[in-house]
Amino acid sequence: MSSSEPSAADQQLIDHAQRHGYTVTAKQLAIWRRAGLMPGNIPGGGLGRGKGSTSRPAPQSFDLVLGLARHAGPGKRPTDLALLLFAEGLPVSEGTVRAAFRAAVDTITLPGGDDPDEDLDERLNNVAGHLAESGQAMTLVPARARRIDEHIARLARDAGETWPPAELAVWDKNPDPSPSTTPQGAALTAASAVLTGSLSMQEIGDMLRAMNPGAAANPIASLVETTQNDVPDIAEVVAPDGTMALGPVGDARDLLCDLTDRVPLEDLAAAWQTVQRVREWALDLCVRVESELEARQRGEAVAEWQSSRYLGAGLALLSTLRDRRWPPAQRALDTMLVLYQIQEFRLLDRIVPGCQWHLLTSEGVMPPPVRDLLKDLIDQDSSPAEPATE
Numbered sequence: 001m002s003s004s005e006p007s008a009a010d011q012q013l014i015d016h017a018q019r020h021g022y023t024v025t026a027k028q029l030a031i032w033r034r035a036g037l038m039p040g041n042i043p044g045g046g047l048g049r050g051k052g053s054t055s056r057p058a059p060q061s062f063d064l065v066l067g068l069a070r071h072a073g074p075g076k077r078p079t080d081l082a083l084l085l086f087a088e089g090l091p092v093s094e095g096t097v098r099a100a101f102r103a104a105v106d107t108i109t110l111p112g113g114d115d116p117d118e119d120l121d122e123r124l125n126n127v128a129g130h131l132a133e134s135g136q137a138m139t140l141v142p143a144r145a146r147r148i149d150e151h152i153a154r155l156a157r158d159a160g161e162t163w164p165p166a167e168l169a170v171w172d173k174n175p176d177p178s179p180s181t182t183p184q185g186a187a188l189t190a191a192s193a194v195l196t197g198s199l200s201m202q203e204i205g206d207m208l209r210a211m212n213p214g215a216a217a218n219p220i221a222s223l224v225e226t227t228q229n230d231v232p233d234i235a236e237v238v239a240p241d242g243t244m245a246l247g248p249v250g251d252a253r254d255l256l257c258d259l260t261d262r263v264p265l266e267d268l269a270a271a272w273q274t275v276q277r278v279r280e281w282a283l284d285l286c287v288r289v290e291s292e293l294e295a296r297q298r299g300e301a302v303a304e305w306q307s308s309r310y311l312g313a314g315l316a317l318l319s320t321l322r323d324r325r326w327p328p329a330q331r332a333l334d335t336m337l338v339l340y341q342i343q344e345f346r347l348l349d350r351i352v353p354g355c356q357w358h359l360l361t362s363e364g365v366m367p368p369p370v371r372d373l374l375k376d377l378i379d380q381d382s383s384p385a386e387p388a389t390e
């Protein structure tokens with residue numbers, strides 16, 4: 001047999017793929033094995049008289065070769081394929097899966113070289129300089145969200161209503177805040193969050209206001225900004241400089257990679273499916289809102305949109321619309337961010353028991369699919385949910 005011909009074991013996999021309508025080559029099998037996407041064939045006994053030895057495919061290879069044939073194509077990296085196999089519940093190795101999630105975290109890059117040996121202040125100054133030179137900015141409100149916001153406001157004004165509703169001002173202790181964060185400033189804030197693993201409560205409030213610039217008042221931003229004043233006994237949660245201090249601090253990429261290495265695979269799978277459902281929820285809400293607005297109505301979808309835009313779920317809406325393309329690496333990164341958020345909630349529950357987790361069920365506080373992942377915290381709090389402020 002020529003060395004260029006597939007082994008008998010590989011030929012079994014090639015024939016298996018062909019029976020299912022896929023064309024697979026021995027070269028592809030070798031590439032996938034080198035990438036850790038498939039196990040090697042299992043050696044058998046020798047044939048004797050110098051005729052070589054036998055081997056057979058590992059049992060899981062038959063399912064894997066179909067998954068790989070289905071997903072492989074131009075532009076698909078091995079890490080993309082590993083994530084897609086994992087998403088389907090196919091038996092790709094645990095080490096390959098975790099490496100793919102770590103690779104997704106590594107896609108978070110900062111301008112200016114980002115030398116980890118530099119002092120933190122030097123790194124921040126370096127990043128700020130490169131951002132200023134390049135003019136790089138963050139899209140705070142994607143065009144589709146802006147159009148929906150403007151259409152809702154226009155319908156309200158046409159109906160003779162004050163918009164945004166004046167009663168919101170009652171819930172905002174800072175109705176005349178300092179100038180809102182600019183897109184350039186938001187990019188620097190995001191870079192700072194990556195390098196330090198934290199943001200101050202004021203910075204979070206500024207970002208919330210910047211992401212809803214049409215709001216005459218922003219109760220949720222006000223709540224964040226005044227947390228230390230309203231609840232002075234939470235020093236374990238908010239550090240003296242105003243930053244969140246739930247757990248370890250440091251480069252966010254290191255924290256995410258550490259979480260990637262230790263989170264159970266079933267939690268990774270659950271979060272992966274959750275971020276998919278969050279995206280579906282956000283896009284479906286946009287369609288439903290646009291349908292109501294086209295009919296010049298403000299129904300349930302518009303009410304849900306307004307609650308979300310003023311509360312935490314609005315961040316998921318904007319993120320979904322900002323990421324029009326959603327490759328596997330971005331989905332993996334979103335998965336890790338959700339897991340990190342849930343880890344922080346559970347840590348907060350240990351530090352400050354009785355955190356009124358039932359409030360997470362209020363409309364707009366968070367996307368419904370994420371709420372499902374926190375069901376254990378919500379269920380331990382038997383108090384009835386209070387309506388969200390609109």
